[in-house]
Amino acid sequence: MTRCQTYGKQQYILICISAFFISMPLIFSTTSYAFSFALKGKNITWRPIVSIGAGASISSKVGESNTFPIQNPDSDELYEYSTHKVTQSSSLLDGFLGAECNLFPKWALQIGADYNQAASFNAQGTLTQGADVQSQDIYHYNYRIISKQLLLEGKLLYTAHEKYHPYLLVGIGSAFNRAYNYYTNVPPFIAFTRMYQNKSTSSFSYAIGVGIDIDITSHMRVGGGYRFADLGKTKLGNAVIDTTPVNGTLTQNNLYTNEVLAQITFIV
Amino acid sequence: MQIQRIKLCIALFIITSSFLVNQSYALSFIVATKNGTTLPSTVSTGATAKAYYTVQNNTGSTRHNNYIKYLPPNVAQVTSGGTYADTCGSNFTLAAKGRANDSCTLQLAITGAVNSNDPDPHHHLFVCFPGGVTCAGTLTPLNVTVVTPPPGPPIGIASGWSQGGSQSFPPDGTAFPLLAQTTDGGISWNVVTSITGLPSTDHGALFGASTSCNGIGSNTLCVAGGVFGTYFSGPPLLLQTLNGGTTWSKVTSIVGLPGTDIGAYFGADCRSSLCLAAGEDFTTSSPLLVQSRDDGVTWTHVTVLGSSPSGFFQVPACNDEGKLCVVTGQNTGGSAPPILAQTTDGGITWNYVTSITGLPSSGDFGHAACGGSGATAICIAVGINYDTGAPLIAQTTDDGASWSVVSTIAGMPDSGSFSSVSCSDDVTGPSAICIAGGQVFGSKGNPSPPLLIQTTNGGRSWGVISVPGIATNGSLNDTSCTGAGSTALCVAAGQDTDASIPILVESQNGGSTWKKVNIAGVSTGWSLSGVDCNDDSTVFCIAAGADSATNSALLIQSLDGGNTWNPVIIPSLPTNPSTFNAVGSSD
Numbered sequence: 136m137t138r139c140q141t142y143g144k145q146q147y148i149l150i151c152i153s154a155f156f157i158s159m160p161l162i163f164s165t166t167s168y169a170f171s172f173a174l175k176g177k178n179i180t181w182r183p184i185v186s187i188g189a190g191a192s193i194s195s196k197v198g199e200s201n202t203f204p205i206q207n208p209d210s211d212e213l214y215e216y217s218t219h220k221v222t223q224s225s226s227l228l229d230g231f232l233g234a235e236c237n238l239f240p241k242w243a244l245q246i247g248a249d250y251n252q253a254a255s256f257n258a259q260g261t262l263t264q265g266a267d268v269q270s271q272d273i274y275h276y277n278y279r280i281i282s283k284q285l286l287l288e289g290k291l292l293y294t295a296h297e298k299y300h301p302y303l304l305v306g307i308g309s310a311f312n313r314a315y316n317y318y319t320n321v322p323p324f325i326a327f328t329r330m331y332q333n334k335s336t337s338s339f340s341y342a343i344g345v346g347i348d349i350d351i352t353s354h355m356r357v358g359g360g361y362r363f364a365d366l367g368k369t370k371l372g373n374a375v376i377d378t379t380p381v382n383g384t385l386t387q388n389n390l391y392t393n394e395v396l397a398q399i400t401f402i403v
Numbered sequence: 404m405q406i407q408r409i410k411l412c413i414a415l416f417i418i419t420s421s422f423l424v425n426q427s428y429a430l431s432f433i434v435a436t437k438n439g440t441t442l443p444s445t446v447s448t449g450a451t452a453k454a455y456y457t458v459q460n461n462t463g464s465t466r467h468n469n470y471i472k473y474l475p476p477n478v479a480q481v482t483s484g485g486t487y488a489d490t491c492g493s494n495f496t497l498a499a500k501g502r503a504n505d506s507c508t509l510q511l512a513i514t515g516a517v518n519s520n521d522p523d524p525h526h527h528l529f530v531c532f533p534g535g536v537t538c539a540g541t542l543t544p545l546n547v548t549v550v551t552p553p554p555g556p557p558i559g560i561a562s563g564w565s566q567g568g569s570q571s572f573p574p575d576g577t578a579f580p581l582l583a584q585t586t587d588g589g590i591s592w593n594v595v596t597s598i599t600g601l602p603s604t605d606h607g608a609l610f611g612a613s614t615s616c617n618g619i620g621s622n623t624l625c626v627a628g629g630v631f632g633t634y635f636s637g638p639p640l641l642l643q644t645l646n647g648g649t650t651w652s653k654v655t656s657i658v659g660l661p662g663t664d665i666g667a668y669f670g671a672d673c674r675s676s677l678c679l680a681a682g683e684d685f686t687t688s689s690p691l692l693v694q695s696r697d698d699g700v701t702w703t704h705v706t707v708l709g710s711s712p713s714g715f716f717q718v719p720a721c722n723d724e725g726k727l728c729v730v731t732g733q734n735t736g737g738s739a740p741p742i743l744a745q746t747t748d749g750g751i752t753w754n755y756v757t758s759i760t761g762l763p764s765s766g767d768f769g770h771a772a773c774g775g776s777g778a779t780a781i782c783i784a785v786g787i788n789y790d791t792g793a794p795l796i797a798q799t800t801d802d803g804a805s806w807s808v809v810s811t812i813a814g815m816p817d818s819g820s821f822s823s824v825s826c827s828d829d830v831t832g833p834s835a836i837c838i839a840g841g842q843v844f845g846s847k848g849n850p851s852p853p854l855l856i857q858t859t860n861g862g863r864s865w866g867v868i869s870v871p872g873i874a875t876n877g878s879l880n881d882t883s884c885t886g887a888g889s890t891a892l893c894v895a896a897g898q899d900t901d902a903s904i905p906i907l908v909e910s911q912n913g914g915s916t917w918k919k920v921n922i923a924g925v926s927t928g929w930s931l932s933g934v935d936c937n938d939d940s941t942v943f944c945i946a947a948g949a950d951s952a953t954n955s956a957l958l959i960q961s962l963d964g965g966n967t968w969n970p971v972i973i974p975s976l977p978t979n980p981s982t983f984n985a986v987g988s989s990d
Contacts (some may be wrong), residue, residue, distance in 0.1 A: 208464075209532060209534075210532045210533050210534030210536060211532075211536065212537045265429060266532070267464070268463075269429065269463055269500070270429045270430060270461045272428050272430065322428070324524055324527045325428055325430065325541075326428065326539055327529070327537070376536040377524075377535065377536060377538070379535065379536050
């Protein structure tokens with residue numbers, strides 16, 4: 136629980152909910168390929184499933200404003216980065232490998248590992264740098280962010296009219312984010328500026344969502360859904376001005392995305 | 404309404420576009436070309452160009468200890484002794500913008516190419532706060548290309564002396580060295596009045612064929628030799644300029660030559676980095692040779708290997724690369740063969756040449772010339788055969804490996820002498836054009852006309868040249884060939900003793916045809932002692948001597964490759980009788 140407290144209240148609740156869903160097969164499963172148990176006299180069988188999907192990942196805030204104030208007035212300039220809030224969308228690919236069981240006549244549970252990756256986002260904005268107001272100049276900057284998410288995911292499905300399966304989805308895990316290709320239009324023969332190295336970071340990540348799957352055959356479903364994901368922290372690498380290393384880097388503490396997905400599921 | 408919206412959009416587009424085209428930056432410093440100056444776009448090879456920027460503090464506070472962090476290659480900051488009083492130092496403080504002393508002048512010295520598009524930011528000008536992280540460049544970067552400057556006009560010198568009595572040789576104790584020069588290709592001449600180490604009150608004289616120049620423009624080295632003080636009583640005198648006549652100085656230190664020796668220089672030749680001056684050491688009655696192998700920076704006395712004769716050297720000569728050189732002379736030890744010394748290694752070692760096929764037992768080599776290069780380099784020594792009284796010519800056509808007297812020249816007189824020989828600038832010995840001038844000694848009342856012979860194949864064969872109307876009685880005293888092949892210019896100068904006027908003959912086509920030159924304003928009493936044409940593409944010829952009618956030194960020149968010759972008026976010639984003996988011109 137101490138780990139839950141360090142992540143914050145929202146994340147704590149999600150972890151506990153996910154833990155409930157994820158722990159269920161651990162409690163009731165055996166190590167066999169198809170397993171069953173008795174629940175109030177009924178047998179529960181786990182069937183392996185594979186899902187692949189594609190869609191879009193949409194974010195309204197890529198990048199975060201950062202300011203590097205003047206530490207030494209004799210030598211430093213102020214560097215102020217203001218992010219342009221532009222809604223961006225990137226293509227999304229998703230894959231899920233897990234198992235499904237029927238808990239109750241109309242309820243099913245899917246548990247497994249979900250991996251998804253979106254195409255890169257573009258963090259961009261305005262850089263204001265100068266020793267004081269009268270000597271400051273305004274430039275443009277941007278860099279790319281690409282994120283991969285690996286979650287332990289649980290999906291609770293309801294069966295309606297025998298073939299429609301609306302569901303709730305929760306997943307927790309890690310996001311692997313890479314911030315790279317920092318660029319600025321500060322003219323290199325006129326002024327020096329902070330330049331950043333590429334950096335990969337891994338952060339705690341989670342997703343919650345809803346959707347609906349539809350049976351096509353007894354072994355195949357198609358469906359669509361929506362997910363809200365927190366991809367965690369992204370940041371660029373070490374900074375230098377000319378050849379001098381300087382402290383600080385461009386950081387975004389939480390990259391949130393809204394994802395829409397179409398998927399096809401194969402049930403053994 | 405819609406049309407108005409379109410017009411507004413177009414206007415905004417134009418305004419925005421013009422802003423982008425004329426975008427400027429605030430920056431911490433404003434670094435701009437200094438008002439009233441322009442940035443150089445070229446720099447001559449070996450020269451330094453200057454550039455000036457104004458560096459202004461663009462912040463609202465005083466900035467201390469600013470500095471120039473980066474400069475382009477070939478650019479250096481001048482931090483002291485700059486052109487302007489507010490030259491930026493290596494570290495400089497600037498007041499807040501708008502206050503006094505908010506700027507300084509950045510002075511840059513450029514010694515090579517500068518590329519304004521160099522992709523390395525560290526090859527651009529940056530002015531920085533202390534720490535070097537807050538910096539500003541300039542929107543007007545340097546872009547400089549290196550150019551090779553044109554060679555400059557030919558330089559010519561004429562040397563001689565002036566003295567209280569007359570123009571006659573030898574100069575007496577009243578003589579003063581006389582040196583005149585042109586540094587603008589003959590447009591103007593002046594007497595050199597300031598010679599470092601030789602006060603104008605010092606006596607002496609410059610004579611013989613001891614004037615020679617080598618080089619181009621301001622890199623020309625010229626020497627003029629003679630005697631210091633009174634002839635036969637003073638030490639040899641050597642004057643030189645290392646900068647094309649801008650300054651002249653007396654050579655005061657010659658390694659290995661006692662300063663107390665009495666002597667004189669009679670001849671000089673400078674080629675490539677080698678310069679020779681030859682004459683006599685009167686103290687030891689022996690030939691005297693000194694040389695510089697570093698363009699006149701240092702001079703050394705030469706010890707010629709072999710049996711040292713009694714006598715004197717007269718004229719040194721080298722090929723253009725300064726590798727094969729000879730010095731001719733006369734043996735005064737009774738009846739003896741003429742003296743010849745040579746080097747085949749640019750002056751490192753010198754030897755007396757004693758094995759010359761057909762060399763007379765008694766004679767004089769008064770003059771020499773060399774040409775060609777490499778294994779077929781040639782040298783020719785001319786003078787008189789005292790055994791027969793005939794003109795004497797000996798040569799080597801194999802870079803000094805062997806020498807022989809040229810004995811079969813059709814039409815050669817039985818009696819006479821050669822005074823001078825000169826070869827063209829052909830780099831191959833077998834194609835060299837050489838001429839030798841002198842006089843026929845007529846006997847029993849026969850005329851004694853000038854004598855001229857030439858070879859157009861580097862000495863493989865010689866022929867006597869007959870120039871129509873040259874003179875019945877007279878001599879050719881000096882020769883000069885320049886250029887190469889069918890456009891070589893050869894000139895011979897001397898005296899018509901009947902008319903008492905100078906003789907000037909020339910070939911402008913490599914010796915194919917010869918003509919007598921009309922000298923504008925020629926007057927009786929004129930005599931020419933020396934002639935020289937430079938090696939530049941713009942051929943410039945000078946000939947000098949004396950005008951006995953006015954008792955003054957005489958100089959004539961051609962600025963059109965020998966087509967026309969005109970006398971030169973030299974302001975400030977000494978009022979005493981004066982004469983020129985020798986001339987020299989740059990490459």
